[in-house]
Amino acid sequence: MAVAPLLERLRELAQHTAQTPLYNPVFQLSHxxxxxxxRGEIALDDIEAWVGELYDESLGARAARIRRLLAEPAPDAVPPEDFAMFRGRWENPVLHAVFTAHPTFLLSPxxxxxIAEKALGETQDGSARPESPEITLPFEHGRAMAAIANAQHARDRIVSGLCGEAREKWPEEWADFAPLPFRFATWVGYDMDGRTDIKWHTSIxxxxxxxxxxxASYVEQLEAIDEAHPLLDTLRPAAKYAQARADDFAEDLSEPAALSAAANRLTADDPAKLLSLAPLIAALEQEAGETDGGRAIALKTLAAAMRADGLxxxxxxxxxxxKQLHNALRQHLGESESFDIASKSALATLARMVEEVEPRHANFAALAIESSTAVRQFLAMAQILKHIDGDSPIRMLIAECEQPATVLAALYFSRLFGIEERVDISPLFETDEALEHGGRLLDSLLAEDVYRSYARKRGRVAIQTGFSDAGRFLGQIPASLAIERLQGRLAEAMAANGLGDVAALIFDTHGEGMGRGAHPGGFGDRLEWPLSPWARRRFSGAGIRLEPEASFQGGDGYVWFDTPEIAFRTLSRIAAEARRAPVTEKDPFYQRTDLSLDFYRAIKDHQQDYFESRTYARAVTAFGLGLLNTTGSRKSRRQSDIASDRDMHLRQIRAIPHNxxxxxxxxxxxIIAGMGSATAGQFEDMAGLLAESPRGRQIVRLVRASNELASIKTVAAFGELFNSAYWASRPYRGTEDHIAGACETLADYLIGDDRAGTFRRLAxxxxxxxxxxxxxxxxxxxxxPPSDREHTRRIIGVLQALRLTLFMHMLVKAVSIPAFSRANDISRHDVLEMIFSLRTDDALKQLRRAFPTSFPVLDDFSMSEPADYPAPGRQGYATIRDEYIDPIERAYLLSLRISTAVANQFGAHG
Known part of the structure; x- marks a missing residue:
């Protein structure tokens, strides 16, 4: 390895900490x-080669992590079961998998x-050259569809295997088997929370x-069974019709005439306009019952796919x-704007409105002219159910839902547009406030007659619990424990209000990064961390059927479905976990509440102190978002000027970039902070509880996995970039006279900067x-215990040292650029601050404007009047570009490549 000497040097430097505890090996290596x-002894070319080698190793580390999770030992043997038990296990989804598109498209396709192929041993060692596609909404949607398609193929293999097992074990009964082990969904293109760039016709x-x-895939699947199957006469024209209508809505529909033409073609009657698969599913099932062998299994597999996915x-x-719902509601109240959504009177008013509302009919013109974002969503859902797919229900997720009246507002709009019986309204609980008061919300909501009537019509109560805001406001461990308590309250509320005969659908939105709620310990931990055995027992004890749902998020989540084979391995692992006998023994973590509740509260308080701490916020925002690559079509934070970057609040940054x-x-x-302090004074008692408790051991596995990659020395090393004394001392012995001026300028510039102290206090x-x-x-x-812990830590340490070296190079180059006059209210001081906060693109734009390398010349013009001034051959600022500006850009791009390598070592972006 070309980087082997760097790894060895870091190991040697780390030994000095035994004699000098404050010694920082990461920063020393960067220095x-x-x-x-x-001094010119190495060049950016050398650093680029080292980064390339470490980058390739990081891809291998990511693949190895996936391989380890997929190769886990199989769960315990399946307990004996009869046909009824077998059907009960597989005729309801083991998991609803939702393919979301949060900004985690860190790598190229x-x-x-x-990574996917390497994880399965299907590719040789080596690197994959990134394509760096533009991450647009259509790109994200295409990636989601590709992942779902692979998941569908994998599910077909599982369904076919289950049918074969049923036929072998219960030959007289298996024809009644209707497997539905997995259901898939997506919100890519339908999620309007926090963005305004998704138009209603985009969703359509x-x-x-x-x-x-x-x-088209149903056609292909049926053709493989029988190229002359009579149902193909229905499916083929339907596929062509749907594609033609999709092409219509891909056009520019900004003009009323264009929209009218596209909408009229979609809403018109047409023999190929298939709106329900129910007759086809019935026909396939009947035919499967009348035949035998592989054809019967293939027909039932196709019917199962249709039952799961619909049209x-x-x-x-x-x-x-x-808030979008509340704003839309004002137009329908006929009351003053002082309407308090949190009041009991609001709940009563909305319950009455739901009972009295008369359904209205709307068309695409109504969609085009509607100004309310929330109402547009309901109108779009109505048109989808009416003209695209009349079978598949649609989920309406409500972010930041903290009042039961908000859910009734959504129910009101659902009934207003006649779609109440096809829409699952799902409040999202993820803020600290929502999780703290969510139990009371559920108690109040389920006590309302109109809601209970609605839930019985739908056959389920749906909620969403999220790990994004919860994980950063409360911390990962308190968030998980708060979420499971809320889930337990849902079971209690459903039982208390006579809703034990409907299902509970719980959508846990989490992500691949251990900071976002997906446990790194394995698929067993991954499934149990957001929906624990304790919470599951609350529902089974009340006789309530549970429908678990979880997200696979962006590129990080889609990698589990990047090929048909890895998708099959992924779903097979999840299915294997589902076949384990349910946990019935009591977990002491929930019995010893004298310890566990204090533990929870102490960690939560510790984490909330961090989040509200000026020191923590200043450190996290010290580089703005400049440490990160662009990884999604949704903005990571609101726009701000240079001055506001210094005072950026953590709530301005979304959860994934924060993590x-x-x-x-x-x-x-x-993840890590607070667990040690929460157990201070009772180490032995708490350690005993954590070791004895399955939930406690899960918590420990999460913390260990994160701590194995963590380095407080690295946190401290970032602060030294802002240390005026470091820059003033660096040329002190005369060893770096060639950059003495730059160091002096940096030392002077940083005398009043607070960031060095911020990082020291945080560390x-x-x-x-x-x-x-x-x-x-x-x-x-x-x-x-990991076998390669120290090697992995040294890899990350060298990556961090190389990045600090690049940052130092950028700063030295920036202060060495000749002075230039203020332009467009941007000064040399502003440009330097941009580079310190890694707003590098903005800084480079200003520098290139100050030092242009191309100018107009006399020969560019056709003038009748002669001139000999200015003289030809004037050279611009090419030297400044070559020696200063271009190296800054190159160093920054290399630093972003290091960011990707670090994220790969953690296993995800955020």
């Missing part, structure tokens, strides 16, 4: 590399494919595209924010807590 770079167009894709690639989830920044700084605070606080954590972990047996 040594920086001196060599500025080629790289994700490389996507849904038509999905219909055309799925019908689309899966179900769809629309999402709005509670990703913590990984890049070297310490996932929202000190983390260290105090970590000492307590290590004392606790020493008392809890390590179930799966």
């Amino acid at each position: 040594e590399l920086s001196r060599e770079l500025e 080629a790289e994700y494919r490389h 167009g996507f849904r038509l595209t999905e219909k055309a894709m799925r019908l 689309g690639m899966g179900w769809v989830h629309f999402r709005v924010n509670a 990703a920044i913590l990984q890049q700084l070297g310490y996932p605070v929202n 000190s606080r983390l260290r105090v807590d970590a000492l307590k954590l290590h004392r606790l972990l020493a008392l809890v047996p390590d179930e799966t």
Whole structure:
């Protein structure tokens, strides 16, 4: 390895910490590399080669993690079961898998494919060259559809196997088997929470595209069974019709005439306008019962796919924010704007409105002229159910839902547009407020007659629990425990209000990064972390059927479905977990509440102190979002000017970038911090409980996995970039006279900067807590000690040192650029601050404007009057570009490649 000397040097430097505890090996290595770079002993070409090698290793590490999870030992043997038990296990979804598109498209499609194949041993060692596609909404939708298509093929293999097993074990009864082990859904193109770039016709167009894709796959599947099958006469024209309508809605529909033409073609009667698969499913099932062998299994497999997906690639989830619903509601109240959605009178008013509302009919023109975002979503859902797919229900997710009246507002609009019986309204609980008061919301909501009537019509009560805001506001561990308590309250509320005869659908939105709610310990932990055995027992004890649902998020989640084979391995692992006997024994974590509740509250308080801390916020936002690559079509934060970057609040940054920044700084605070301090004074008792409790061991596995990758020394090293004393001392002995001026300028510039102290204070606080954590972990047996822990830590340490070297190079180059005059209210000082906060693109734009390299010349003009001024051959600022501006850009691009490599070592972006 070309980087082997760097790894060895970091190991040697780390030994100095035994004699000098404050010694920082990561920063020392970056300093040594920086001196060599500025003296010309190494070049950016060398750093690029090292980064390339470490980058390829990070792809391998990511593939190895996937391979380890997929290769877990199979669960215990399946307990004996009769046909009724077999049907009960497989005729309801083991999991609803939702393919979301949060900004985690960190890698190119080629790289994700490389990882997936490498995880299965289907590719040779080597690197995958990134394609760097533009991450647009259509790109994200295409990736989601590709992942779902692979998941569908994998599910077909599982269904076929289940049918074969049923036929072998119960030959006289198996014809009645209607398997539905997995259901798939997506909100890509339908999620309006936090974005305004998704137009209503975008959602309609996507849904038509999905219909055309799925019908084409049904045709292909049926042709493989029988090329002359009579149902093909229905499916083929339907597929062509759906594609034609999708093409219509892909056009520019901004003009009323164009929209009218497209809408009229969609709404007109047509023999190929298939709106329900029910007759086809019945025909396939009947034929399967009348035949035998492989054909019967193939027919039942196709019928099962149709039953699961309907006339689309899966179900769809629309999402709005509670405030959008409240704003839409005002137009229908006929009351003053002081209407308080939190009041009891609002709940009573909305219950009455739901009971009294008369359904209205709307068309696409109504969609085009509607100004309310929330109402547009309901109108779009109505048109989809009326003209695209009349069978598949649609989920309406309500973000930041903190009042029961908000759910009734959604129910009112559902009934207003005649879609109440096909829409599952699902409040989202993920903020600290929502989780704290969510139990009371559920109690109040389920006590309303109109809601109970609605739930019985739908056959389910649906809620959504999220790990994004919860994970950063409360911390990962308190968020998980708060979520399971809320789930338990739902079971109690359903039982208390006579809803034990309907299902509970719980959508847990989490992500691949350990900072976002997907447990890194394996598929067993992944399924149980957001919906624990304790919570599941609350529902089974009340006789309530549970429908678990979880998200696979963006590129990080889609990699599990990047090929048909890895999709099959993924779903097979999940199905295998489902075949385990349910956990029935009581977990002491929930019995010893004298310890566990104090533990929960202490960690939550610790995490909330961090989130509200000025020191923590300043450190996380010290580089703005400049440590991160662009990974999605949705903006990561609101726009702000240069000055506001210094005072950016953490609530301005979305959850995934927040988690990703913590990984890049070297310490996932929202996972690790607080656990040590929460057990101070009772280490032995808490260690005993955690070791004895299955839930406790899960918590420990999460913290260990994160702590194995964490480095407080790295956090401290970032702060030294802002240390005026470092820059003033660096040329002190005369060893770097060639950059003495730059160092002096940086030292002077940073005298009043607060960031060096910020990082030191943060590192000190983390260290105090970590000492307590290590004392606790020493008392809890390590179930799966990693064999390559130190190698992985050194890989990350060298990556961090190389990045700090690049940042130093950028700063030295920036202050060495000749002075230029203020232009467009941007000064040289502003440009330097842009580079310090890694708003590098903005800085480069200003520098290139200040130092242009191309000018107009006399020969560019056709003038009749002669001139000999200016003289030809004037050269611009090419040298400044070559020596200063271009190296800054190159160094920054290399730093972003390091960011990707670090994220790969953690296993996800954020």
